[in-house]
Amino acid sequence: MTDMAKSQPASSTTATNDGSMETAIVRIAGDSGDGVQLVGGRFSINSALAGNDLVTFPDFPAEIRAPTGSIYGVSAYQLHFGGRNIKTIGDHVDVLVAFNPAALKTNLALLAKGGILILDSSGFSATNLRKAGYKTSPLEDKSLDGYQLMQLDIGKMTMLATTPFGLTKKQALRCKNFFALGLLFWLFDRDRSKTAVWIKDKFAKNPEIGDANVAAMNAGHSHGETIELAGDLSKIHVPTFKMEPGLYRAITGADAMAYGLATAAELSNRQLVLASYPITPSSNILHKLANMKELGVVTFQAEDEIAAVGAALGASYAGALGVTASSGPGVALKMEMIGLAVATELPLIIINSQRAGPSTGLPTKTEQSDLYQSVFGRNGDAPLPVLAARSPGDSFYCAIEAARLAQKYMTPVILLTDGFINNTSEPWSIPDIGDLARIEVPNRTDPTDYKPYERDEKTLARAWAIPGTPGLEHRIGGLERDALTGAVSYDPANHQKMSELRAQKTANIAFDIGELTVDQGDENGDLVVVGWGSTYGPISRAVTTMRAKGYAVSHVHLRHIFPFPANQCELLSRFKRILVPEMNMGQLITLMKAMDCPAATGLTKLEGQPFLVSELEVAILDAIKEVKNG
Amino acid sequence: MGDQLTSTGLKPADFASSQEVRWCPGCGDYAILKAVRKTMADVGASLENTLVISGIGCAARFPYYMATYGFHTIHGRAPTIASGAMLANPDLDVWIITGDGDALAIGGNHFIHMLRRNFNCQILLFNNEIYGLTKGQYSPTSRENTRSPSTPMGSIDTPLSAAHVALGAGARFVARAVDTQQKQLVDILTKAYQHKGTSFVEIFQNCIVYNDGVFDPFTDKKNVADHQIYIEHEKPMIFGANADQGLMVDAGFHLKPTKLDGDTRALIHDETNRSLAFMLAEQSPPDGPMVMGVLYQNPDEIYQTRVKEQIKTAQSNNKRSINDALRDGTTWSVK
Numbered sequence: 001m002t003d004m005a006k007s008q009p010a011s012s013t014t015a016t017n018d019g020s021m022e023t024a025i026v027r028i029a030g031d032s033g034d035g036v037q038l039v040g041g042r043f044s045i046n047s048a049l050a051g052n053d054l055v056t057f058p059d060f061p062a063e064i065r066a067p068t069g070s071i072y073g074v075s076a077y078q079l080h081f082g083g084r085n086i087k088t089i090g091d092h093v094d095v096l097v098a099f100n101p102a103a104l105k106t107n108l109a110l111l112a113k114g115g116i117l118i119l120d121s122s123g124f125s126a127t128n129l130r131k132a133g134y135k136t137s138p139l140e141d142k143s144l145d146g147y148q149l150m151q152l153d154i155g156k157m158t159m160l161a162t163t164p165f166g167l168t169k170k171q172a173l174r175c176k177n178f179f180a181l182g183l184l185f186w187l188f189d190r191d192r193s194k195t196a197v198w199i200k201d202k203f204a205k206n207p208e209i210g211d212a213n214v215a216a217m218n219a220g221h222s223h224g225e226t227i228e229l230a231g232d233l234s235k236i237h238v239p240t241f242k243m244e245p246g247l248y249r250a251i252t253g254a255d256a257m258a259y260g261l262a263t264a265a266e267l268s269n270r271q272l273v274l275a276s277y278p279i280t281p282s283s284n285i286l287h288k289l290a291n292m293k294e295l296g297v298v299t300f301q302a303e304d305e306i307a308a309v310g311a312a313l314g315a316s317y318a319g320a321l322g323v324t325a326s327s328g329p330g331v332a333l334k335m336e337m338i339g340l341a342v343a344t345e346l347p348l349i350i351i352n353s354q355r356a357g358p359s360t361g362l363p364t365k366t367e368q369s370d371l372y373q374s375v376f377g378r379n380g381d382a383p384l385p386v387l388a389a390r391s392p393g394d395s396f397y398c399a400i401e402a403a404r405l406a407q408k409y410m411t412p413v414i415l416l417t418d419g420f421i422n423n424t425s426e427p428w429s430i431p432d433i434g435d436l437a438r439i440e441v442p443n444r445t446d447p448t449d450y451k452p453y454e455r456d457e458k459t460l461a462r463a464w465a466i467p468g469t470p471g472l473e474h475r476i477g478g479l480e481r482d483a484l485t486g487a488v489s490y491d492p493a494n495h496q497k498m499s500e501l502r503a504q505k506t507a508n509i510a511f512d513i514g515e516l517t518v519d520q521g522d523e524n525g526d527l528v529v530v531g532w533g534s535t536y537g538p539i540s541r542a543v544t545t546m547r548a549k550g551y552a553v554s555h556v557h558l559r560h561i562f563p564f565p566a567n568q569c570e571l572l573s574r575f576k577r578i579l580v581p582e583m584n585m586g587q588l589i590t591l592m593k594a595m596d597c598p599a600a601t602g603l604t605k606l607e608g609q610p611f612l613v614s615e616l617e618v619a620i621l622d623a624i625k626e627v628k629n630g
Numbered sequence: 631m632g633d634q635l636t637s638t639g640l641k642p643a644d645f646a647s648s649q650e651v652r653w654c655p656g657c658g659d660y661a662i663l664k665a666v667r668k669t670m671a672d673v674g675a676s677l678e679n680t681l682v683i684s685g686i687g688c689a690a691r692f693p694y695y696m697a698t699y700g701f702h703t704i705h706g707r708a709p710t711i712a713s714g715a716m717l718a719n720p721d722l723d724v725w726i727i728t729g730d731g732d733a734l735a736i737g738g739n740h741f742i743h744m745l746r747r748n749f750n751c752q753i754l755l756f757n758n759e760i761y762g763l764t765k766g767q768y769s770p771t772s773r774e775n776t777r778s779p780s781t782p783m784g785s786i787d788t789p790l791s792a793a794h795v796a797l798g799a800g801a802r803f804v805a806r807a808v809d810t811q812q813k814q815l816v817d818i819l820t821k822a823y824q825h826k827g828t829s830f831v832e833i834f835q836n837c838i839v840y841n842d843g844v845f846d847p848f849t850d851k852k853n854v855a856d857h858q859i860y861i862e863h864e865k866p867m868i869f870g871a872n873a874d875q876g877l878m879v880d881a882g883f884h885l886k887p888t889k890l891d892g893d894t895r896a897l898i899h900d901e902t903n904r905s906l907a908f909m910l911a912e913q914s915p916p917d918g919p920m921v922m923g924v925l926y927q928n929p930d931e932i933y934q935t936r937v938k939e940q941i942k943t944a945q946s947n948n949k950r951s952i953n954d955a956l957r958d959g960t961t962w963s964v965k
Contacts, residue, residue, distance in 0.1 A: 045960050198960075242964075249961045259956055266952050273717050293944035295952055298717050298937060303743035307710040310703070310740075314683075314714025317701065318722065322714060340704050430956050467699040467715065467722055470678040475647065475694050477702025487649070488694065 020237035023082025025090035026184065028177075029107045030099030030123075031068050032061060032075045035177035040077025042195050043184060044250060047081040048427050050190055051240030054081035055537065056250075056425045057089040062364045069128040071102045083239030087537035089424065091612040095187065097180050099123045099154070101132035116233070117147040118183065120176065122155025150233060152223065154179050161219035162212040171209065175216035182220025186228075189235050192217060246429040253392035253421035254284035256428065257325075257351065260399025261285075262295055265321045268403060268439040273315035274323045275300040275308040277330060280363045281419035282353035285325040305333035309350065313337060316347045319443055319466035321403060325351040328370045329360065331414075335378050338412050342382040342502065344476045345453075345462050347406035347413075349399075354418040354533075356608045365608025366420035368533045369584035374414040375562045375591060381499050383506035385409070386562040388416040390536035393428040395421060398559065400436065401513075407441040408512075409505060410461040416561070420610055421534045447471025452486030460505035507563055516565035521547060521554025524574035526627045527620060530600065532558040532588055535581055535611055542616035551624050561588070569597040576627045579603060579619060581611055638674045642667040645677070647697045658809035658835035659688060662756060663695055665812055666725070669819040670698075675723055681715060682725045683708045685732040688763050689756040689835075692727040706737025709744035709753070716749050720934035724751035731761050734770040734790050742799035748827045750932040752819075755792055755830070756809075758837035759844050766840035778840075793911035796830045797904060797926060803829040804907060804926040808849050809836060814860060814922060821924055827932050834920075848920035859919040861910070863927070866896040869919050877913070885909035887918045901927045 026043065028036045037058050044056045059076040066073025080090040095116040098104040100123035111117060124139055138144050139151055158179045162172045178199070185192045196214045203210030227233050251259075265272035274297070276286040290299040298320075302308035309324045316322035324334065331352045341348040354370045356362035374386045385405050389398040395417055402415040444450065444463035452474040453462050465472040474486060482489040483497050518528075520543050531539045536557050543555040556571065558564070572578055572592075578600035580589045586602040593599075603619045605611055645667040653659045670680065680698035684690035686705035693700025703711050708726050715722055726744075733741045733755050744753065760778070761767040767780040771792065775784035796804045803825040807815045815833065822829035834845045843850075848857040859869035859877065867877040868890065876896025878888040885906070888894055900906060907926035914920055 049960075049962055245964050247957070247961055247963050249957070249959060259952075262955070263952055271718055273714060275714060275717075292955060293941050294948045294950060295955060296941060296945070298941070300713070300717060302710065302713075303739050306707060307713070307740055307743065310707045310710025311714035311717065314701075314711035314716075315718040316714075317711065318715040318718035320714075320718035322718070336704055337707065337710075344701075430961065433951075433953050433956075466719070467681045468679055468719055473677050473697060473699050475649075475696075475700035475702065477693070477700075478704055479702065 019234045020239065021082070021094065022084060022239065023080060023086060023090075024095065024188070024236060024238050025078065025080045025093050026095045026097070027076055027078045027093040027107060027110060028097045028180065029074055029076040029103035030177075031103070032066060032073050033068065034075070034099045035174065036075050036077050036099070039177040039181040040079060042198065043181060044079055044081075044425065046185070046190055046192070046195055047079065048248065048250060049194060052081040052083065052238060053086040053241040053243060053427060054079060055086045055089050056080075057420070058423055060364065067131075069100055069102055069131040071106060071132060074103050074106045076103070076107060081238065083241045085241065086426075087541045088610070088613055091614050095184070097184070099176065099180075101129045101134050101138070104138060105132045105134070111147060113146050115147055116187075117144060117149050118180070119149065119151040120154035120180070121151045122153050148233065150227065157219055157223060158216045161215045165208045165212040165215070167208065167212055172212065175213050178213040178217040179220040182217035183224050185217070186221045186224025187233070187236055188238060192221065243427065244429060248427045248429055250425045251392050251428040252284070252423060252425040253389065253395045253417055254353075254423070255288050256392050256395040257285050257389070257399050257417060257422075258288035258292065260396035261289065261321075261323055261349070261403070262292055262297055263396070263433055263436065264400045264403030264439065265297070266433060267400065267436055268321055268407060268441065271296065271298060271315075271320040272323065273298045273300065273312065273320045274325065275302050275311035275315070276325045277302050277305045277308045279305075279327045279330045281355055281422050282325045282327045282330070282351070284422055285351065285353070305330040306337060309334040309337040309348075313341050313346060313348050317344075317466070318468075319464070321347070321349070321407075323349040323351065325353065327353050327355050327363075328357050328373060331370065331373060332377070338384070338414075339378045339380060339382045340478050341412035342378070342384055343478050343480075345410045347410055347464070349402045349406055350412060350414045352414060352416050353422050354416060356606070362608045364419065366418045366534065366610065367583050367606065367608065368416070368418055368535070369587065369606070370416065371532075371561060371584065371587040371591065374416060381503065383503055383562075384412045384414060385506060385509050385560070386414045386416065387559055388533040388561050389421055390533060390557055390559065392421055392424055392426050396428075400439075401559070404439050405509060405512075407439055407464070408461065409459055409509060410464065411506065416533060418534050443469065444472060445469055450474075451484050452476065453481060453484055455501070460501060460508060510563040510566045513560045513565055515567045516556060516558070516571050518571075519555045519557045520544065522552065523554070523571070525552035525554055526575070527551070527553045527577045527579060527623050528556055528572060528575040529553065529579045529581065529616070529620065530556050530558065530572065530588070531581060532561055535583065538611040538613050538616055539581060541613045542620060545613070546617060546620050551620065553620055553624065558588075561591070564595055564597075569595065572600075573598045577601065577623050579623050581605070581616060581619065583611070638676050640671050640675070640677070642671045645670050645697050647695055649694045651695050652691065653688060654839050656838040657688070658758065658837070659692070659756065661809040661812065662754070662815070662833055662835060663692065665815040665819060666754070667696075669816050669823060672816065673820060673823050679721070680723045680725070681712075682727060683712045683715070684727040685729075685737055686763070687729040687732045687761075688837075689727050689729040690732065706732050706735070706740060708732070709737065709740040712751060713744065713747070713749060716751065716934055717937065720750075720938065724749075726751060726753045728753060728755050730755065730757045730759060730769045730771040730792070734792060734795065742795065745796055745828055745830060746800035747933045748800075748802055748930055750826055750828070750934055752822045752829045752831065754819075755832045756835040757792055757832055758835045758841055759789075760837050760841035762837050762840055791911060792832045793925060794908065796832075797907055797911065801830045801926070802827045802928050802930055803924070804911075805829070805831045805924045806834070806922045807831060808834045808845070808858075808922065810849070811922075818923065821927075825927060825929060827929050847915040853915075857915045857919050859921055861899045861921060861923040861925070863899055863901040863924065865899055867899050868896045875919075877910075877918070885913065885918075901925070904928070
């Protein structure tokens with residue numbers, strides 16, 4: 001579980017005198033079986049319906065079925081919501097709900113001093129205290145004095161509330177999560193009618209369980225009112241945020257990626273074939289697409305990572321949009337096949353949901369350390385475009401962009417995302433597919449003068465000639481081939497020419513991806529913060545805050561990692577200093593040096609956790625001070 | 631494939647590409663190439679719908695010599711690319727060309743999973759019991775004590791039996807043939823083509839440079855009659871120059887060659903009996919004859935059809951567009 005913050009933050013997003021907070025961060029933690037993910041998800045939807053912007057993060061244990069009460073079996077759900085554009089899961093927590101000592105122990109460091117701590121005392125048995133490693137009970141030893149502590153026997157109150165429904169004790173206690181949700185709904189003054197409808201719908205097959213959960217939620221809400229009367233705690237008002245008009249839904253990065261791929265296939269008028277081998281944290285993309293068969297999506301769980309990319313390449317060869325999704329260790333296994341895709345010049349999308357490495361590393365923890373692997377990780381000179389998604393919703397559009405480049409340039413494309421993006425969710429304005437640009441790359445059908453490696457003058461792409469087409473029969477493979485006929489060729493001059501063509505084809509993409517623009521701030525100034533991937537949220541928030549304080553800092557965020565947009569180095573040269581925060585040891589900064597971008601300063605973090613906004617604010621301030629001190 | 635045989639009017643020569651064939655003079659691959667071209671012409675295959683996919687090795691050059699679509703992939707991975715191509719286009723007529731190193735060493739995993747999935751295609755394994763292209767190292771099918779550049783004191787691993795691996799992996803068509811026995815080879819390749827599902831054919835192929843004569847005990851002209859048996863479904867399993875030997879099951883349930891006389895009759899081959907197929911694959915000189923022909927054939931639904939059916943079922947249960955899918959679950963409108 002989390003050890004996100006090593007030390008407690010100095011101050012909380014404290015409620016103002018009138019009991020309102022611009023944004024609030026709530027974290028619910030308990031045993032894997034306590035249902036915290038379920039109620040966390042409902043709280044998120046409820047917040048969205050209440051008009052807040054939000055970002056959510058489920059923090060699962062790595063163990064599948066850990067013993068109850070154990071430290072490593074704690075599951076948590078964090079929600080950051082409020083009356084402004086929410087970009088991160090939040091540096092610290094304002095309200096923590098803990099169902100047992102292990103949940104308290106592993107999450108307390110995240111709670112801001114003076115924050116609200118809701119503890120279910122029914123979970124604090126002597127056994128559970130011992131399992132969590134407490135020598136004395138934190139409920140009694142005054143160690144929690146610095147917080148607004150609300151300890152209540154949620155177990156007992158849930159049992160009482162659900163008595164009328166004739167449940168077993170075990171069934172009744174499983175409603176504890178909805179009691180806690182009811183209490184949170186009271187705390188943030190929420191309407192719970194839609195949640196009640198949802199609960200009854202979910203438990204339609206067992207109506208007494210549905211009724212009991214609704215009763216538990218209502219009891220939690222009533223208990224809040226009692227607390228309020230006693231003057232122990234007041235409701236917190238969080239203002240609404242005016243989002244762009246549109247139809248919204250909550251979406252995770254993995255789901256957005258799956259939808260993006262299906263949409264890209266539709267826009268390309270091609271069959272989508274996703275071939276994958278299960279790996280954390282990528283499997284959700286496979287699961288989502290496996291459940292989209294009604295859209296004609298074909299998914300294939302291969303026998304290993306190599307078979308997965310091979311099947312994806314074979315599918316593209318035969319005219320489909322072939323995709324494989326994996327994580328760093330899996331992509332390492334795929335590299336020889338990706339080289340074959342470079343050599344045979346076939347479209348292919350490889351999605352890498354990055355996780356902490358090297359080797360098995362920290363499978364459930366996030367990192368962005370596969371940039372070198374993506375850009376440089378093949379034998380031979382084997383260039384290919386590399387993209388990176390910055391947020392859950394952006395994954396949808398990056399999937400479409402990857403499909404566009406793969407087909408237009410007949411090339412494999414690596415699309416980077418990470419465990420954090422895949423699992424977090426945010427409100428997403430649902431596009432109409434009819435509004436999106438189509439991807440028009442027709443198969444060649446004309447047999448006249450067909451030469452397999454003849455190229456389009458502009459894109460340098462060869463034609464897509466698929467098996468089954470009369471008159472275009474030809475042979476391809478991994479051996480170097482004649483630059484025109486495609487016949488095997490060991491000619492030295494031909495290999496030089498083909499190597500240059502492959503490099504030029506990829507380099508040309510720099511002029512087909514739009515100019516790099518400033519995401520936030522002026523186009524020149526003291527400092528520009530350059531990021532890529534999931535650091536978008538924390539960097540964006542930190543830059544907003546620092547600009548509000550009057551600092552001349554801007555934010556540039558890369559989607560195209562290779563090649564860089566044509567104007568990148570020029571744009572960055574307009575700033576006195578460049579700061580590059582990365583969740584790796586400085587991989588983008590190395591690439592920038594290699595591409596002759598102006599010198600930059602790196603900021604690295606490899607803790608398996610996203611940057612805190614406060615960490616970036618400090619770094620920005622330090623960099624600007626250095627500018628001022630010359 | 632398994633489709634009706636219809637003539638496209640193409641002759642064996644029409645399946646030859648313009649590429650010069652570059653195997654060693656006398657290599658068994660020439661004979662196999664000839665047989666495959668003849669089979670394709672016989673069964674009425676079309677150039678445009680035929681896809682020949684190979685991995686790496688001497689055998690893997692095969693696609694370059696065919697006038698069909700061809701893909702020379704990477705070592706051991708031909709089945710993966712073939713699977714993807716058939717997922718995209720279920721109607722392609724796919725031939726996978728592999729060798730003993732390609733299929734049973736580096737590509738072993740793909741080989742067994744290809745067989746159990748039962749895509750509709752043919753796998754031809756050219757077994758020469760040696761690594762030719764890398765200059766003569768022992769392979770997974772090399773016999774124990776094979777001396778090679780990498781095993782100067784003799785190999786110490788137990789060899790794999792391709793047919794046993796295939797049967798164990800759930801193959802639905804397992805056959806064997808010899809490179810130079812053309813009539814028999816074309817006959818078996820035709821049966822492989824006609825079988826709907828993954829058809830596995832092990833072809834004993836002589837490597838004239840690094841393992842010459844390794845199959846002589848049953849392929850040499852003087853040995854064929856007495857040390858090789860060609861079996862056919864529902865026919866007695868008889869061999870020998872005088873057709874006086876047969877395969878029989880003894881009281882201990884061992885399959886054994888037996889001298890036939892008036893009272894002793896040979897066992898009738900039942901190609902749907904997988905246990906029998908294992909026992910047939912077990913036979914080898916000098917104790918018994920090497921068994922050629924279709925050891926096992928028992929068709930089942932093919933993978934391509936199952937994929938299509940699931941999509942059809944999903945679509946009949948829930949017909950919707952991508953736009954509908956994006957609007958799944960809870961949505962809300964901001965004005």
